[in-house]
Amino acid sequence: QVQLVESGGGLVQPGGSLRLSCAASGTILGIHVLGWYRQAPGKQRELVAAMTYGGSTNYADSVKGRFTISRDSAKNTVSLQMNSLKPEDTAAYYCNLKQYGVTYWGQGTQVTVSS
Numbered sequence: 001q002v003q004l005v006e007s008g009g010g011l012v013q014p015g016g017s018l019r020l021s022c023a024a025s026g027t028i029l030g031i032h033v034l035g036w037y038r039q040a041p042g043k044q045r046e047l048v049a050a051m052t053y054g055g056s057t058n059y060a061d062s063v064k065g066r067f068t069i070s071r072d073s074a075k076n077t078v079s080l081q082m083n084s085l086k087p088e089d090t091a092a093y094y095c096n097l098k099q100y101g102v103t104y105w106g107q108g109t110q111v112t113v114s115s
Contacts, residue, residue, distance in 0.1 A: 002026040002104040004095040009109030012085055016113070020080040022095030022106055032099035034071060034078040038091035038111075048093070049080060062088075085113045 008020040020036065035050030035058075049069040050058045057069055066085075071078045078095065090113050095106035 002028060002097055002099075004097060004104055004106035006093065006095045006106045006109040009093060009111045011112045011114065013115050014085060014087060014113055016085050017081070017083045018085065018111060020082070020093055020095075020109060020111070022078045024076045024078070024095075024097060028076060028097070029099045032097055034069075035096045035098075036069065036078075036080045037094045037096050038089075039094070039108075040088075040091040043091075045094070050096075051078065082111070085111075087113045089113050 003025045005023045006020060008018060010018060012018050031053055033050055033052050036048040037045050038048050039045040046060065048060050048063055049067055051069050051071055059067065066083050068081045090111060092108040092110050094108045097104045
């Protein structure tokens with residue numbers, strides 16, 4: 001079993017920055033993918049950014065150049081640095097881990113971008 005706990009959400013003005021963190025605990029195997037998804041009201045959950053165990057990254061086109069995913073393997077944490085935030089980035093953000101066909105989700109943290 002794996003547990004994922006997010007933190008760092010909140011209210012920020014357009015153009016501002018936030019950093020989300022996700023602490024992973026439990027049985028994390030060598031081959032896995034850690035990522036961040038988001039879901040806005042009335043919309044489907046979508047991939048924001050992901051990082052493989054080897055360090056390869058993948059970003060949604062809408063966040064490229066603004067968001068950066070990183071991890072601290074020693075602490076089993078994955079972070080999402082979000083810069084130049086826009087109102088359309090408003091959503092619940094979820095940490096995600098996939099390993100050997102099993103997907104785990106955190107409880108989510110709300111990000112609201114508004115003036």
